[in-house]
Amino acid sequence: MASESNQVIQRLFQRFFRDELAGLSPADRAAFESEFEGRYGELLDRSSSAKTTSFADLVGFGDGPIKPFDSLQMPLLRNDFDESIIPPQLQASAELYYIYQMDRMKLFQVVDVLRRLFQNGQIRIQRGPGARGLYILEKWRPIRYKRRDRLIAYRRVFNYGRAPVPAGAIVNRSFHFQLVAFMNAMSQYFQDLTIGQVIRGSSTINDRPFAALATVQRVGTDLRYHLDRSSYGNILALTRETGQYVQQILELFDAPDIKKSFDANTKWDVIEAVANRHLGGATEMSERAKMADAGRRILQYIAENDFRTTITPEEFDADAKKMGAQADAWLAAYRLTREGRRFPGLDGDRVHWSYGLNRNTASRIAA
Numbered sequence: 001m002a003s004e005s006n007q008v009i010q011r012l013f014q015r016f017f018r019d020e021l022a023g024l025s026p027a028d029r030a031a032f033e034s035e036f037e038g039r040y041g042e043l044l045d046r047s048s049s050a051k052t053t054s055f056a057d058l059v060g061f062g063d064g065p066i067k068p069f070d071s072l073q074m075p076l077l078r079n080d081f082d083e084s085i086i087p088p089q090l091q092a093s094a095e096l097y098y099i100y101q102m103d104r105m106k107l108f109q110v111v112d113v114l115r116r117l118f119q120n121g122q123i124r125i126q127r128g129p130g131a132r133g134l135y136i137l138e139k140w141r142p143i144r145y146k147r148r149d150r151l152i153a154y155r156r157v158f159n160y161g162r163a164p165v166p167a168g169a170i171v172n173r174s175f176h177f178q179l180v181a182f183m184n185a186m187s188q189y190f191q192d193l194t195i196g197q198v199i200r201g202s203s204t205i206n207d208r209p210f211a212a213l214a215t216v217q218r219v220g221t222d223l224r225y226h227l228d229r230s231s232y233g234n235i236l237a238l239t240r241e242t243g244q245y246v247q248q249i250l251e252l253f254d255a256p257d258i259k260k261s262f263d264a265n266t267k268w269d270v271i272e273a274v275a276n277r278h279l280g281g282a283t284e285m286s287e288r289a290k291m292a293d294a295g296r297r298i299l300q301y302i303a304e305n306d307f308r309t310t311i312t313p314e315e316f317d318a319d320a321k322k323m324g325a326q327a328d329a330w331l332a333a334y335r336l337t338r339e340g341r342r343f344p345g346l347d348g349d350r351v352h353w354s355y356g357l358n359r360n361t362a363s364r365i366a367a
Contacts, residue, residue, distance in 0.1 A: 090231070105288045130252060
C-alpha cells in the first residue's frame with residue numbers, strides 16, 4: 001500500500017481512539033483498547049511492504065516512470081531487537097548464578113576435603129552410599145570442567161572474582177549493578193502498588209496504578225541484553241555439567257554415613273562442619289542460600305520476559321507478583337553479607353547505579 005494510505009489509516013485510528021473510546025466505561029474501554037490496538041497493528045503491517053522500494057525506482061531507472069513519494073510503498077520496519085535474545089543462554093546464566101552462590105558457600109571445597117579425607121583414611125566410612133559416592137566422584141574428576149573454568153565463567157557472565165579474562169572475551173561489567181537495580185526496582189514497584197491499594201478512595205482512582213513500570217522494564221531489558229551477549233560459548237555446557245555435579249554433591253552430603261561421620265542432621269550441617277574444621281570457617285551460609293534461590297528465580301523470570309512496553313499494569317502484576325517477594329528476599333539477604341553492607345548502590349538511585357560508578361569501580365565490587 002502507498003505511503004499516503006498508510007498515513008490515512010494512522011490518522012483514522014487515532015481519531016477513533018480519541019472520539020469513540022472516551023465515551024465508554026472504564027471496564028469496556030480496557031477491553032476494547034487491547035483488541036483495537038491489535039487490529040491497528042495488523043492494518044499497519046498490511047499497509048506496509050516487506051519488499052522495500054529499490055533506489056532505481058526512486059530515481060526513475062526502474063520499470064516505470066518516476067513516482068511521487070506518496071505513491072511509493074511504505075517500508076515495513078519491525079522492531080525485533082528484543083526478540084534476538086536467546087532464552088536458553090539466559091536460563092543457563094540463571095543456573096550459573098546458583099552455582100556461583102554454592103561456590104561462595106564452599107561447596108566444591110568441602111567435597112574436595114571429603115575426597116582427600118576418604119583417600120587418606122581420615123574419615124570413618126568404607127562401604128556405605130557416601131563411600132561409594134566419593135569413589136565415583138574421584139573417578140569422574142579428571143574429565144570434568146575444572147575450578148579455573150568456573151572462575152572464568154563467573155568473570156565473563158557476572159564480572160565476579162579476579163580470574164583472567166580470555167583475550168577477546170566479552171565481560172558483563174555492569175551485571176551486579178543492574179541486578180541490584182532490578183531487585184530494587186521490582187521491590188519498590190510492589191511497595192508502591194501496596195501503598196496505592198491502601199490509599200485509593202474511589203472507583204476512578206482504582207483504575208490508575210500508583211506504581212510505575214518504566215524502571216523495571218528499562219533495567220530488565222538492559223540486564224537481558226548484557227547477559228545474552230556475555231554468555232556465548234561454553235556457558236551452557238558448563239552450566240549443565242556443573243549443575244549435575246552440584247546435584248550429585250548435595251546427594252552425597254545427604255548420605256547417612258557421611259552425616260553420621262560429622263554428627264550432622266542435614267547436608268547443610270555437613271558443609272558447615274567441614275568448613276569449620278578444615279576451611280577456616282563457614283560464613284554467610286543462610287544468606288548465600290537465599291540469594292542463590294531468589295537470584296536464580298529472578299534471572300529465570302528475566303529470561304522468559306521480553307518486558308513489552310505495551311503490557312498493561314494488570315497483566316504485569318499477575319505475571320510478576322511472586323517475583324516481588326523474591327526480590328525482597330534477595331535484598332534482605334544481600335544487605336547482611338559483607339559485600340552488601342558496603343555496596344554503595346543498594347538503596348540509591350536505581351537507574352543511576354545500574355551501570356556502576358566507572359570502569360575501575362565496577363571491576364572491584366563483587367557479590
